[in-house]
Amino acid sequence: QVQLVESGGGLAQPGRSLRLSCAASGFTFSNYAMSWARQAPGKGLEWVSGIYSDGSDTYYADSVKGRFTISRDNAKSTVYLQMNSLKPEDTAQYYCAKDSPTVVAGRWTPSYDYWGQGTEVTVSS
Numbered sequence: 001q002v003q004l005v006e007s008g009g010g011l012a013q014p015g016r017s018l019r020l021s022c023a024a025s026g027f028t029f030s031n032y033a034m035s036w037a038r039q040a041p042g043k044g045l046e047w048v049s050g051i052y053s054d055g056s057d058t059y060y061a062d063s064v065k066g067r068f069t070i071s072r073d074n075a076k077s078t079v080y081l082q083m084n085s086l087k088p089e090d091t092a093q094y095y096c097a098k099d100s101p102t103v104v105a106g107r108w109t110p111s112y113d114y115w116g117q118g119t120e121v122t123v124s125s
Helices: none
Strands: 003-007 010-012 018-025 033-039 045-051 058-060 068-073 078-083 092-099 102-104 107-109 112-115 119-123
Touching: 003 092, 018 033, 018 092, 018 119, 033 068, 033 078, 033 112, 045 068, 045 078, 045 092, 058 068, 078 092
Parallel strands: 010 119
Antiparallel strands: 003 018, 018 078, 033 045, 033 092, 045 058, 068 078, 092 112, 092 119, 102 107
């Protein structure tokens, strides 16, 4: 069965960095786009970033563009999210998701197939 296991969350001070990882199993990882999404306390799910199956292109929400970088290692069936210059508003539960997106005119519209249990990120001084 499909499993997505996130790790790497924790407490970080504003301006610092964290790197999230998501280990995938149960499907042919290299055939699928992947996304990261987040849910802040009391708010809805927000798509953060997506990456094509071969890693050839990446997309970001405006709220994280220039600060976050998504990448993947298909040999390890793992997707990463490097988060730099963290802000308190980045505080959320972060999820990786197997995605079947629609990409039109540079806009990624996610369609999640599966997601993991999430990893918590808290940005606070």
